């Protein structure tokens with residue numbers, strides 16, 4: 001019965017979740033240029049805002065999700081979050097409206113490659129101090145969110161875009177204020193596997209966990225896999241890191257007790273940066289600005 005229901009939901013979504021075609025004018029103002037993504041809850045477009053004569057990002061709740069607790073409430077929450085934020089490295093909410101009986105919102109477009117594209121398509125590599133500097137810059141944004149009791153919960157390389165040499169954090173679809181439930185459906189995260197419980201807990205340490213995995217991604221850009229793969233080796237065995245960086249990552253990804261606050265984390269990040277810079281013998285600030 002469950003499989004039949006899932007099958008029918010899939011067919012229904014395929015039938016009704018057709019994105020608006022390029023050229024369509026939404027709400028008399030937003031000209032669709034292209035679909036940027038079809039996420040679990042919504043459809044994201046690149047648009048020309050005809051009134052302001054600038055490009056922006058428009059998000060629409062998937063029509064198949066209207067009337068469900070995974071549709072409008074998810075976007076209402078994301079809108080409420082963006083409304084509260086005012087930071088140069090976070091896209092601003094520009095507009096919200098109902099059109100064609102569906103909820104839409106517009107936000108600033110961040111232009112540039114995301115870190116996933118930089119690494120996997122452009123082949124960028126980062127030394128240990130360079131990678132630590134990236135995390136230090138991201139920590140500024142994370143601290144801003146945490147000072148507003150907001151946890152992003154989805155800090156990943158595709159959600160960080162490099163615009164004019166500065167990192168921007170996007171996708172607040174999973175962000176939650178401290179004290180709010182972690183999911184829309186269950187009251188707690190017990191139903192999920194251990195890793196998902198850790199990264200989706202509404203606690204600052206979830207974002208530190210995201211930063212830890214982010215850092216590992218950056219550090220793996222200089223790793224050359226051996227000819228014969230060995231799945232048993234851990235990141236600590238594969239990556240030749242300064243012990244200060246190893247200790248930092250162990251706490252971020254919660255092998256060791258997590259950081260309690262951003263000051264404590266910043267202190268260890270800065271220490272790891274300066275110690276690893278000595279080993280790498282490079283002016284990483286300069287190289288970082290040049291490479292990225």
Ligand SMILES: Nc1ncnc2c1ncn2[C@@H]1O[C@H](COP(=O)(O)OP(=O)(O)OP(=O)(O)O)[C@@H](O)[C@H]1O
Pocket residue numbers: 036037038039040041042043044057059091107108109110111114158170171173
């Ligand atoms: N403000 C923005 N500026 C530039 N690109 C953006 C912006 N917001 C989203 N995008 C891009 O649009 C695409 C869709 O993003 P979005 O976060 O809306 O949904 P998703 O990632 O496809 O779905 P889900 O959130 O369910 O994972 C992604 O490629 C993302 O990089």
